[in-house]
Amino acid sequence: MRTHTKSSIRGAQPASVSLDLVICAPAGRQLSVLLVPSAEGSREKWTLPWGWSVAGVQPDDGALKIATTALGAKPSWITQVVATGDEKRHPAGASISVGYVAVTAARERALGEGAVWFPSQHLPAMAPRHVALVAAAAEALRVRLDTAPIAFRLLPPTFTLSELQEVYELLLGRSVHKASFRRSLQAVWLVEPTDEWRSEGRGRPAQLFRYAPRKRRGNRRGVRFDLLD
Amino acid sequence: MRTHTKSSIRGAQPASVSLDLVICAPAGRQLSVLLVPSAEGSREKWTLPWGWSVAGVQPDDGALKIATTALGAKPSWITQVVATGDEKRHPAGASISVGYVAVTAARERALGEGAVWFPSQHLPAMAPRHVALVAAAAEALRVRLDTAPIAFRLLPPTFTLSELQEVYELLLGRSVHKASFRRSLQAVWLVEPTDEWRSEGRGRPAQLFRYAPRKRRGNRRGVRFDLLD
DNA sequence: GAAATAGTGTCTCTTAGACACTATTTC
């Protein structure tokens, strides 16, 4: 039978597997993405944080570690997006790449060595596989926005409802009706008010809220037909 | 250093990557899953159709080929579900497995060698990684049901609206209101009637419809908060 | 006619969005 290293399995062709991360944070009305300098001799100057998948370490754990190194702190949410092995070039030539998207509230962290935030709409040249992954990551955030607390993980522990709405608008790529947004939010008991208010200089101060989900289900949406194909 | 295959990339640890497929078809009120006999000496008798990822072949293409071999025909829809490398055992010990879910309408195909349909609720013992993948696949179908024509790919080219509704109920795991279902369906112009009717023996014959999407967008759903976490 | 299945009309309740308004701050 086989020996104990996983790569010696009969019939298996060894592959180089990379873990590649799209780490996002809100920056005003834009989403920013964390990039790191490419290795010496690379075609592009910048790259998404990435690393090789290591035997004995689960890809999800490896990805979390890479994210934590690049960010200087654990991201507040992370999920797998896709595994690709297409002709699009990976910066180090990985045959297969597992892509992740991570989010964090803080842009003012002690970032890892050389890491820099770039606005997602104006990213520098990157390897094609990373360009595709950024698009897939944005789509993944959008799709899961209503079933995972992504927006809340992009904000600090307390936030105003206007800030929350801005995050939704950022990720959805469209504006949202204010009164309707707040009614929906109230109906599902996801946030609770604190006794603090924040004044941004102009206008009435906004009350701060915190994420405190209280309701479990009761939700049941009707059948929707939103087919694109 | 190592030799010239893709696994020779500096710093990369070679991994064995499997492609594993959950191929589904409707069987009455149940969903069935296609299994194949395990290789000699395996702990379990049955396994999901799978194969090694081969250098130079994109995983998605490789998965399609494996599905086609097992099924005896191309599946009508396929998508990636997840990449796992956790402690759960793969039948051949793959270090990393990329899981796919595929659907087809036909159970009466010329199936590949030894392949057998099993009801998804009563699967035989399988390797833990495959058990987990079946659950993830079912969830993926459910989540994408409203944005991809999955239900239509699980049916033959013409079908009755009751059949379509049954597929939705099967995948959603709940019953659906008949009149409301049909109204919604009509509103989005996804099907068109044929001039054929089918009599199932008892009761009024049902008109046959075909999938013929005509509407492009106009859809815009409001912000939903369906958080589970 | 009874049973079974297909298909529809009407009512109610929920909700998304429009609109307009009030409230509280800085200047």
Add this chain to the structure above:
DNA sequence: GAAATAGTGTCTAAGAGACACTATTTC
């Protein structure tokens, strides 16, 4: 007071589900 932002009340239209009904078949 003007400008700016926060927050709310009301109306309308769409849609989901309940209910009850009609339609067409086999037995």
